[in-house]
């Protein structure tokens with residue numbers, strides 16, 4: 209068994225699975241650096257056009273990780289380098305999604321050896337092939353330690369992946385081959401996406417010029433998204449959103465994949481303040497794994513709950529705060545989120561919203577200094593000037 | 608509050624605690640490269656033990672209606688037990704008075720035992736990586752110090768806590784659902800929750816003549832049927848290709864639902880998910896009771912009596928206290944109270960400390 213792992217894998221393995229430890233070792237042994245790769249014009253073109261597709265076509269289902277007359281592993285290495293230099297999470301997450309689908313396909317039915325090799329060598333999983341356990345016509349051929357399992361399964365949004373719904377015994381989770389395949393692919397996806405957290409240091413001038421076109425495509429896509437949502441996430445409404453919701457909306461805008469609970473928080477909030485299913489759908493369009501059918505079903509499901517008897521309350525602040533990094537109460541310009549006064553304190557993002565809407569409807573805000581003055585007080589006067597900066601507000605009132 | 612303190616030796620710690628007299632002492636459950644850093648970035652997080660916080664505040668106990676009470680902060684109306692969602696005056700702000708007794712602490716202990724006896728065998732966490740503490744007040748802490756778990760992120764932590772509380776459990780993955788009836792898994796497919804529920808059902812039916820069905824929401828007629836057919840039902844459950852014919856679908860799902868709820872751990876989830884929690888320092892005194900935050904040998908958990916084994920002070924000194932009123936309580940073999948307002952009592956030291964720490968009495 210041992211020698212099986214020590215033997216150097218064939219180049220075809222490295223081409224199929226360029227993210228593996230074997231591939232990295234190979235790159236190291238061959239002393240390949242970005243500089244080497246950047247001498248190959250053809251390679252550069254292939255990679256750049258792949259990234260261009262990522263940026264414009266977006267959704268992963270239409271793009272394959274396939275190249276002609278060139279080693280896949282080289283493309284993988286250079287694409288990673290380019291993405292690192294571009295520094296756009298939205299490209300990373302789209303790339304991650306494509307890799308996931310690609311790996312799942314490559315880990316075909318026959319080649320179980322690759323599963324073991326990748327799981328053990330690259331991910332250091334504790335995994336074993338077992339004598340199949342047949343339970344209600346399903347064959348469980350593998351067992352994997354629960355901590356390795358939840359590391360990946362916790363990022364898959366489906367109840368069948370929850371640990372609580374799986375067979376576990378003495379720390380081992382029993383799994384079918386398709387599930388192991390999906391786990392490996394998902395792990396690759398997560399690892400690729402995590403690279404988006406690295407901040408590019410110095411970018412050589414020639415590379416900067418190569419990627420500038422892509423950068424502007426990404427900007428265009430984002431602008432288009434922004435415009436299509438101008439009504440629903442307009443500045444005016446944004447002002448009424450609590451910091452946590454604005455944070456999630458910003459995350460979507462930069463193309464980052466939201467975790468399951470982040471999506472739920474956002475969907476329930478938006479539905480509760482009167483968004484339609486289609487409006488919510490539009491907002492999710494920029495998600496790298498966006499699938500119109502699925503997302504629609506999912507939002508409708510949530511909306512159904514709102515109309516029906518089991519009205520689903522939006523997450524309250526305590527619940528939101530139990531997830532690290534979503535509550536941004538320190539960013540609250542009104543300081544309601546951090547208030548210690550129980551009358552002012554925000555217990556639920558919806559409360560923040562309705563209070564803010566009330567405030568906006570009762571007051572007008574001076575466009576120059578931001579000072580708010582009550583509409584009640586000014587309704588009779590003719591000439592209105594801002595008491596704070598003396599700006600003439602008459603026009604504003606008449607509107 | 609003194610925070611971000613780093614101490615290098617036991618002697619430093621002793622000195623520090625002697626120089627400052629603290630009412631509460633905590634230690635970080637997280638590991639940092641620089642524990643004395645003032646911000647999280649400066650500290651550099653390295654990992655965090657897995658904490659399970661069991662506090663009787665998080666579940667219903669029969670004793671709460673006797674010893675807990677509330678008062679509306681708006682109109683002054685008051686009542687026993689837990690406060691209602693909103694007062695008849697419309698306000699939802701209350702002050703609460705909570706007490707502890709044998710019943711609620713026993714219930715908390717039961718949760719710990721469930722973790723050890725039911726859940727632990729499904730995992731490969733060695734016993735010596737688990738410590739159990741009496742919290743010093745309303746419950747127990749389970750701390751898992753495992754190399755494998757220490758690096759869990761929030762999602763992983765949540766997944767584990769969901770497992771323990773049964774959140775997201777769908778029975779269709781454990782057993783069969785036929786005509787809305789849940790049929791427990793066969794022996795060879797009994798793992799995890801499927802196994803827990805199966806064992807729970809057997810136990811429930813086995814004890815049905817001893818009142819195990821008392822709290823199950825089914826009619827008395829149905830309960831009697833189960834008691835009469837006990838053996839048949841058990842046989843059906845234990846047969847390999849069983850189906851339980853003797854009970855109606857509806858009753859059956861109520862039994863399963865009851866067992867599921869009973870097995871699910873009642874714990875404070877956010878504590879387990881947090882990456883930066885503080886834990887009460889073991890062997891310190893809890894500032895609201897004067898009881899010791901005591902580590903308990905898992906094998907002796909069942910015998911542990913918080914009202915005797917966590918008492919720090921000797922009984923030979925006495926202190927006079929003027930009471931503000933409180934329910935009865937026990938220290939060792941002695942039951943005290945209930946007391947009314949203005950009663951003046953001379954207590955042995957442990958009881959006096961308890962009353963003072965609970966702030967239901969003052970020195971005179």
Ligand code: SF4
Nearest residue numbers: 450452525535536545
């Ligand atoms: S306090 Fe509540 S509303 Fe404010 S940011 Fe946090 S979660 Fe959102």
Ligand SMILES: [Zn+2]
Nearest residue numbers: 679682694696
């Ligand atoms: Zn009231």
Ligand SMILES: [Zn+2]
Nearest residue numbers: 670707708711
């Ligand atoms: Zn009690």
